Amino acid sequence: MRTLPPRIQNLTNKVSAVFVPLTVLLALSAFAWVLVIDNDLPAAIFRGLTVALIACPCALGLAAPLATWMTAHRLASRGIIIRSGDALENGGTVRHLYLDKTGTLTSGRFKIESVTTIDETLENPLALAAGLEQASTHPIGDAIRAAADEATTFDEIEPVPGLGVRGSLAGDTYALGRPDFPGQQPLPADTMTPNSRDKTHTIVLWRNEQPVALFGLVEEERPDTEAALNTLRRLGLNLHVLTGDASTQAAAFAQRYHLPVSTALMPDDKRQIIVDRRRETHKPIGFVGDGINDAPALSEADLGIAVHTGSDLAQASGDVILLTDGIAPLSDLFRAARETRRRIYTSLIWAFAYNAVGLTLACMGILSPAYAAIAMIGSSLIIIWNSTRGGSLWLRDEHQLTEEDPPTRSTNLTA
Template sequence: VFFDKTGTITDKFMKVSTTWFKDENAKNVFFSLEKNSEHPLAKSFVKSCQDCKELKVENFKVHFGFGISGNVEGKDYILGSEEFLKQYNVNLDEHLKNLRDKAIENGEIVTFLSDKKQVLGFVSFSQSIRPEAKLAVDALKSLNIEVGVLTGDTQHFANVLKKELGIEDVRANLLPEDKLKAIEEEKAKGKVVAMVGDGINDAPALTAADIGIAMGCGTDLTRESASISLISDDLRKIPLVIILSRKVKRVIYTNIFWAFIYNIIGMGLAVSGHLNPVFAALAMVLSSVFVIGNSLRVKSY
């Protein structure tokens, strides 16, 4: 089972830690672009910014694994990671580098706003691991299931996950296509792979996995890409899903086995002339009652 990190292993909403904007307009542009995004970081910033003014956004576009872009009041902007800035040869000055380095040391996620010429805004988000995450990981391990994390975040926070949750296979600095590749590699080894995510960047990985599991807080695209959609975003539901599916599978096999035995015996008696029509009708009713009764055992998982 592979987990996404942001909004899945970590809390749905993150806390805005550090902000810097060139001017008030840059702050409003940042807010307006984020208002159009479904990413957990965007929702966290929008929720925290009470004094921001929403501006009209046109040509809004999601760049998977990098960020978002759009035209605000006739001017093009990009908002996202430092790698996104590099695509337009936008460099950071010493002040921004210091802000970035300090945020990364604290295990925070950093985002930048740019007009494709210079950086106009910087926001970092502090993140905390869900309190039930350790219980969910331990439960999966007790079921003899390998656990891994695929994240686009830095190696620093990946090391925090290893220490806090005891997950050895934590892969950091991944783009959506890298997550896809990781899943394909595990499938090529003959493993059955599940992917758990909630973000728009997880959609390709959820589709590629044998079992895609969308958390309750997931985006519409994520839910469309998943095999299983959980109403709740409680990570403890993941091992419960697997326990329930195993129980259902055993019940199905039991029903099939007894149905075949039951009918083979019945056909043998009918062919030999030893099956009374009234008893045959009663036997069919009892067969259905048995199947329903056996299936109700699933409720006790």
């Protein structure tokens, strides 16, 4: 967990910094008042001591960190790692959640369905593609390498985030990636026809800027994605998918899961969408992703959630890491964040009310030092109990609803 404390903890620290000297001043004032008015030194000492004992600044300091750490511990046991102090606080107020598609909502595993050679002089296009993808961490690169019997060794390889990869070999330049790869000649319309079905991704190989081969890949879907998305909707979250896929494949995915989708996005496009949505709503924005392409969006989001199967950069950019496959644990995360936020504010309200009433009674001389000490200990114990009581309230069955989690449909958010 990152050392940066949540904002609510910073606030309580500032309040405590003022509260302690204020309590000392109040105790001295009570002592002086009784001494001057009643001319009774023992009574004045008892009055000042009672005021000092009844005050409970520790309750203010315990409320946020204890609840946060207990929730982080319970979530860790369910494969959800909290890395940022603000993660639970922001998670309790997030209502707009953006999700990457490949590797997040889908399994991230591809298989090559077809290889089409456009230039008949080209030998073994799969070996060339595998050579270009040698250092790739993208699932498509994994699928190409797995399907190839051999990989060509290139003189130079340059990744192009969000688009593909470039390379050079024996004086020729090669590129492998999306059909709209910049600087490369587009495919003829009739060439796209065999691989333009809804679930097929088309990857093109260029040599000297001319298309020479294309590969059709099919992505495996996660069986639990639909149920997980429905649970998030019931929690009142507005869902929106951000993907670098072409509109053809993404539209089919959107229709299947009833989700608004923004397509053909570059890494910075995803980040900018989050910036724009935050500016419009003035609310924290969440993002779930797994790849290098998602790192800018994960860093920009108020709540960045990285999937453990993703790249190291994505995990380093996230406030939360999911150690289990799929997005099913997200419902536990948001329920826990909301419950933790409620507990923190309940504890703070209790602490302020206790100190206000207790200090008033102590200054009036109604309480003795013994009762003040007992009350102070009792107040701290109540805060500890409220912060550490069982987490079963938010670890519920995904179909169980309460008045706080009304059924809602995801609204169509514009990018």
